Amino acid sequence: MDICLHLGAHRTGTTTFQRFMEQNSEVLLRRGISAVGPSKTRTGLLNGVIKNPEFATAEDDRLARRAIGRVKLHIAQAAESGVQNFVLSEENLLGTMSQNMSSCYLYSQVRERLARVAPAFDGRQLTVGVGIRSYDAHWSSQLAFRIKGGSALPREGKLDRLSTQPRRWRHVVEDISLALPEAKIIVWAFESWVGQPAQLLAAMTCRPLPAQGLRPIEWANRSHSVQELRAILSESGNAGAAKKLAGQMGRYNPFPAMHRAKLKEDYRADIDWLEAGADGRATYLIPTGGTSGGYDMTRGNSDDIEERHMAGAR
Secondary structure, three states, X not given: OEEXXXXXXXXXXXXXXXXXXHHOHHHHHHOOEEEEOHHHHHHHHOOOOOOOHHHOOHHHHHHHHHHHHHHHHHHHHXXXXXXXXXEEEOHHHOOOHHHHHHHOOOOOOHHHHHHHHHHHHOOOXXXXXXXXXXXXHHHHHHHHHHHHOOOOOOOHHHHHHHHHOOOOHHHHHHHHHHHOOOOEEEEEEHHHHOOOHHHHHHHHHOOOOOOOOOOOOOOOOOOOEHHHHHHHHHHOOOHHHHHHOOOOOOEOOOOOHHHHHHHHHHHHHHHHHHXXXXXXXXXXXXXXXXXXXXXXXXXXXXXXXXXXXXXXHO
């Protein structure tokens, strides 16, 4: 049995992917795929594992060891029942959006966090799946998510720190390969696979998924537009912040043009690295056939693609 650990990242269509697997669980199981997502990982299965290593206590470590046992049991039961692909999806194993924002670093604890879950896969054939996204859209989406939750609009200094922080997706991939050295790592660009969870699951598991019997899933937790954020701020009584967004349209992106250009250039360098073989650390998934993505989307067209999907999701 092959095991696939889907790590997200946040704001790369992860919730849509997880809901697709959950709402099609019976059909997928008949096709040899058993999937476990946040409905289980965050209600006890990974208790003690999803923890900031800096603050992990002895009790957290004890709970983590018990969680590893539970995951191993899930895997063993799936194998005994004839499952051919076991998929575990949990983006918080990489880190959290809150930590990314507070530290202004891109998943700075990947190796330490994955070390807490790695024993669950000892002796198993493991594939790790990671979605990445252009930095300007990725950080903007995280900021919009926080604004929706009541956070203030980001200040200039915050935007500058996010634009200049040194960690790149390639560093995240390198850290994953060091934490899970025996795993096969596959990486895809969010812009190329957005709204296509079935095709992505098929690519990750190397298992064809005929559309017959599968329930389509709408894009979940999509990034809020400026108009939506303005309404949220007004309704919460923050008229001053809402006024700052007046006159803006489309997807929320607070970065100045200069920062935005740099972030896009950094992302293009990541894609170049992946397409060149990622130093042997990862395989880059490029959509073909019925999928809507492709090389050009990582070369400056991703904004148009995402806007079209957002319009279709409304």
